[in-house]
Amino acid sequence: MANATLQSAAAPRLRPLGRDLIGLALIALAGLSGYWLFPDNLAFLTRVISVALLVLSLDLVVGYCGIASLGQAALYGAGAYAAGIACINGITDPILLILIGAVAGAVTGLFTGAVMLRAHGLPQLVLSIALVQLLHEAANKASWLTGGSDGLSGMAPAPLFGVFEFDLWGRSAYLFGLCLLLVVFAVLSLIVRSPFGMVCRGLKEDPLRISALGIYAFPVLLKMFVISGAVAGTGGALAAIATQVVGLDSVSFELSANALVMLVLGGIGHLYGALIGTVIFMALEHTVAAINPFHWMTLVGAVLIAIVLFAPRGLSGTLDQIAALLTRRGGRAGR
Amino acid sequence: MTTLFEVSRLSKEFGGLKVSRDISLSMAEGERLALIGPNGAGKTTFVNLVTGRLRPDAGQVRLAGEDVTALGAVQRVRRGLVRTFQVTRLFPDMTPEEHVIMTVLQRHGKATRILARFHGDSAASDEAAEILATLGLTEVARRKVATIAYGQQRLLEIAIALAQRPKVLLLDEPAAGVPSADTPRIEEALARLPASLAVLMIEHDMDLVFRFAKRVVVLAAGELIFEGPPADVARDPLVREAYLGSYAHAGSQA
Numbered sequence: 001m002a003n004a005t006l007q008s009a010a011a012p013r014l015r016p017l018g019r020d021l022i023g024l025a026l027i028a029l030a031g032l033s034g035y036w037l038f039p040d041n042l043a044f045l046t047r048v049i050s051v052a053l054l055v056l057s058l059d060l061v062v063g064y065c066g067i068a069s070l071g072q073a074a075l076y077g078a079g080a081y082a083a084g085i086a087c088i089n090g091i092t093d094p095i096l097l098i099l100i101g102a103v104a105g106a107v108t109g110l111f112t113g114a115v116m117l118r119a120h121g122l123p124q125l126v127l128s129i130a131l132v133q134l135l136h137e138a139a140n141k142a143s144w145l146t147g148g149s150d151g152l153s154g155m156a157p158a159p160l161f162g163v164f165e166f167d168l169w170g171r172s173a174y175l176f177g178l179c180l181l182l183v184v185f186a187v188l189s190l191i192v193r194s195p196f197g198m199v200c201r202g203l204k205e206d207p208l209r210i211s212a213l214g215i216y217a218f219p220v221l222l223k224m225f226v227i228s229g230a231v232a233g234t235g236g237a238l239a240a241i242a243t244q245v246v247g248l249d250s251v252s253f254e255l256s257a258n259a260l261v262m263l264v265l266g267g268i269g270h271l272y273g274a275l276i277g278t279v280i281f282m283a284l285e286h287t288v289a290a291i292n293p294f295h296w297m298t299l300v301g302a303v304l305i306a307i308v309l310f311a312p313r314g315l316s317g318t319l320d321q322i323a324a325l326l327t328r329r330g331g332r333a334g335r
Numbered sequence: 336m337t338t339l340f341e342v343s344r345l346s347k348e349f350g351g352l353k354v355s356r357d358i359s360l361s362m363a364e365g366e367r368l369a370l371i372g373p374n375g376a377g378k379t380t381f382v383n384l385v386t387g388r389l390r391p392d393a394g395q396v397r398l399a400g401e402d403v404t405a406l407g408a409v410q411r412v413r414r415g416l417v418r419t420f421q422v423t424r425l426f427p428d429m430t431p432e433e434h435v436i437m438t439v440l441q442r443h444g445k446a447t448r449i450l451a452r453f454h455g456d457s458a459a460s461d462e463a464a465e466i467l468a469t470l471g472l473t474e475v476a477r478r479k480v481a482t483i484a485y486g487q488q489r490l491l492e493i494a495i496a497l498a499q500r501p502k503v504l505l506l507d508e509p510a511a512g513v514p515s516a517d518t519p520r521i522e523e524a525l526a527r528l529p530a531s532l533a534v535l536m537i538e539h540d541m542d543l544v545f546r547f548a549k550r551v552v553v554l555a556a557g558e559l560i561f562e563g564p565p566a567d568v569a570r571d572p573l574v575r576e577a578y579l580g581s582y583a584h585a586g587s588q589a
Contacts, residue, residue: 190452193452193453194449194450194451194452195437195440195445195446195447195448195451196446196447196448196449197449197453198429198433198437198453199437199446201426201428201429202426202429202437205426205427206424206426209420209424209425209426211408211412212386212412212417212418212420213437213438213441213446213495213499214409214412214413214442214499215441215446216409219447220447223447227449
């Protein structure tokens, strides 16, 4: 029996890592095929990546901690404005700008987390809306710093590594964004499977059980808000570098709500669900809005209703179920 | 034998209704004590007062000589006052192994590490495997909790409690909801709890109480009305009155 215990302890542990590598390879493949297939749409694809980072960051809070938020764009916008303002003031190295965006997002995450974690459920959701509206209004009023409703413009990021310029074609920006996404996705894959990530999952299910284990919820959740802020801020900074404009829409309630819709579409609590949801939502928006700019939201609404009714766990959850059915023969060990 | 756990004159009122009145009891190292009482006697409130989920209006809770009355639930757990739940509180999507590893990691102060792999701590994994083996849960250790039998979930509750290495363990109806065919396994697990552990069992099943506890306290209407060996409990007139015949069958078994 001791032997069996040992064996079962050692066997399936490599699988998650292998799955991560396959996942990363798939993202890279999809990203690169986008590069080859739609060379004229790279600016749009870069925006998809930056929003995907926002939706990933939202998944950390909503999907892994069970905290509903309709104000995630506060963190994204903080990163965008911080990078934009830094760039205008002479810090032009793109990697440094991304770091500045990530730090700004993390700090904003610390504050919004500290406020939001005071409440639970609906009041918490309302707080998240209030926070993003406050930040939106602050960015609007502080026009000397942010450009107000005209937006922040006139930034000129230096070439990446001194070689790859952020030109009109957006090739450098897109590939830079794709690399960022891969790095963030790899790091988050590790984080959600760390002891910390498991405790977050536990807190989502049953906070009382976690406290009965002797674990305080608040610092754990606050940490996740900081990580989430860093990811969202990275997305914002990427958008600032790629478009060289930061507008008030980057700290809007609308963007926050759309991010939540994308997450539900893709499936909460799966990192790749966030990516799938973003790509599908934005592709729909892009194509349908071109055909009928006034009613595209109707179609998105219809798709969302269909998903909630027929695939309540989102697209990724449904894919998981199919995968589970297919691999059932492979034994029940592992997940 | 030293007093490990002591509750003195604990009282709690909800809007004028006294749900706990001057409850005092103490437990020594290694003691097996059962708390029984009819429905509505205030057992749940008592557990909540002791574990720190509720603040008492008056009275003290002492653990290993330290006054923990002002401490919150998490601090009490960290000092060795551990409970199980009457209705299992487990994570349906996690495996028993993951539950126990998380618990062991917490005891080692590593439960919230970000830069570590959950399954990468071999000391924690080994300890978890050992605990699960002593409770006969090795076979289901890798299955999602949602897919294992309720009796096994109850055993897992005990496994988690053991992994916390408590000084005092509160078992809140450990056999509640378990099909009678599985109760012997629960009893077996209870019989093998570490000898030095002080265990307070809250239980309805009188058979289980008689086999497990050396001493019984009876709670009725928020008050302790009896304290003594299990054999005497059913003969006590106050206890009989409190149960008003609803547990009369327990008398014939005593």
